[in-house]
Amino acid sequence: GESVGLHLPTLSVQEGDNSIINCAYSNSASDYFIWYKQESGKGPQFIIDIRSNMDKRQGQRVTVLLNKTVKHLSLQIAATQPGDSAVYFCAENSKKAGGTSYGKLTFGQGTILTVHP
Amino acid sequence: NAGVTQTPKFQVLKTGQSMTLQCAQDMNHNSMYWYRQDPGMGLRLIYYSASEGTTDKGEVPNGYNVSRLNKREFSLRLESAAPSQTSVYFCASSARQIQVAQYFGPGTRLLVL
Numbered sequence: 643g644e645s646v647g648l649h650l651p652t653l654s655v656q657e658g659d660n661s662i663i664n665c666a667y668s669n670s671a672s673d674y675f676i677w678y679k680q681e682s683g684k685g686p687q688f689i690i691d692i693r694s695n696m697d698k699r700q701g702q703r704v705t706v707l708l709n710k711t712v713k714h715l716s717l718q719i720a721a722t723q724p725g726d727s728a729v730y731f732c733a734e735n736s737k738k739a740g741g742t743s744y745g746k747l748t749f750g751q752g753t754i755l756t757v758h759p
Numbered sequence: 760n761a762g763v764t765q766t767p768k769f770q771v772l773k774t775g776q777s778m779t780l781q782c783a784q785d786m787n788h789n790s791m792y793w794y795r796q797d798p799g800m801g802l803r804l805i806y807y808s809a810s811e812g813t814t815d816k817g818e819v820p821n822g823y824n825v826s827r828l829n830k831r832e833f834s835l836r837l838e839s840a841a842p843s844q845t846s847v848y849f850c851a852s853s854a855r856q857i858q859v860a861q862y863f864g865p866g867t868r869l870l871v872l
Contacts, residue, residue, distance in 0.1 A: 674858040685763075685849050685863035686802070693858060731801055735858060746817060747861060749801035 650729065652754040661719040663753045665732035670713060674735035676747065677706060677717045681728045689717070689730075719755075727757045760785050763864035765850050771870045772840045780835040780867050782850030790853045791833035792817075792861060793825060795846040802849060808833055809856045840871045 655661050667675070673694040678686035692699045692706045692715075699706050705718040715732050733747040766781045784791065789810045794802040794817075804817030808827040822844060824836045833852075837844060847868050851861040 676860055678863075683866075685851075685865050688860045688862060691860055733801075746804055746807060749803075751801045 650752050650754050652756065654756045654758065655722050657722065657724060657757055657759050659722055661717075661722045661726070661755060661757075663717045663719075663730050663755060665715040665717075665750050665753075667713050667715060667732070667734045667750070669734060669736045669748070670710075672734035672736045675706070675708060675715050676733045676735075677704075677715075678731045678733065678749075679726075679728045680731065680752070686731060722755075722757050724757045724759055727755055729754050762786065763850055763852055763862055765848075765864040765867050767867060768865070769868045771872065772837075773872050774841060776840050777836065777838050778840065778869075779837075780848055780850075780869075781832070782834065782864060783832045784850075784852040784862075785831065786852060786854075786862065787830070788852035788854050788862075789830070790856045790861075791827065792851040792853075793823070793833070793835045794849045794851065795819065795844075796849060796866075797846050805835065805848075837869075840869075842871045845869060845871045 676691040677689040679689050680686045690701045690704050690706050692708050703720045707716045729752040731749050731752045733749045763784045792807040793805040796802050803819050805819055805823050806817050806825040808814045811830045814825050826834045847866045849866050850864045853859045853861040
């Protein structure tokens with residue numbers, strides 16, 4: 643999972659394996675979550691999103707799972723490829739006390755995924 | 760579509776100098792954002808513009824100003840650069856402010872000496 647500080651969590655997998663990247667979020671009022679992929683020297687790239695009224699959402703080779711009870715988000719990548727090597731960030735969109743969304747994303751620290759051929 | 764573009768790609772400043780980072784999007788998005796990213800950390804929001812004509816502070820606004828020039832363009836200005844502002848700056852845009860993905864530009868790498 644993700645942690646605060648300069649040392650990012652890392653995950654190393656073999657090509658073809660499935661990868662699971664975890665994220666713990668802090669705000670129980672968050673209603674929207676996104677996963678981003680960031681390759682070295684590039685901007686974050688949108689992967690998949692999920693709203694708080696869902697537990698699971700699938701994309702192409704990726705699945706996001708949301709467990710609101712324990713405030714946990716995970717990204718599963720099937721048949722991981724070397725091109726999947728990057729830093730992965732989760733982000734949450736929090737609500738204000740009155741229930742309207744801030745519209746601002748709060749990002750986690752990131753997890754480094756390394757895929758070995 | 761170019762998506763979100765940023766200029767310059769890289770800049771070196773001396774302490775006290777000023778500069779403006781430019782951002783433009785061609786996706787007809789209403790909302791735009793400026794983030795900074797420091798080594799080993801996630802992105803932190805500096806300022807955002809929910810729609811043309813509005814701007815608001817994010818998490819780390821001190822030392823920065825912004826201008827939403829029109830629907831396409833959102834600039835970030837450093838009036839008097841400090842070494843603590845050495846960072847990678849990302850601009851992003853989204854169709855609306857809430858519950859939609861933000862799309863990021865390639866970043867501007869700023870070094871303040």
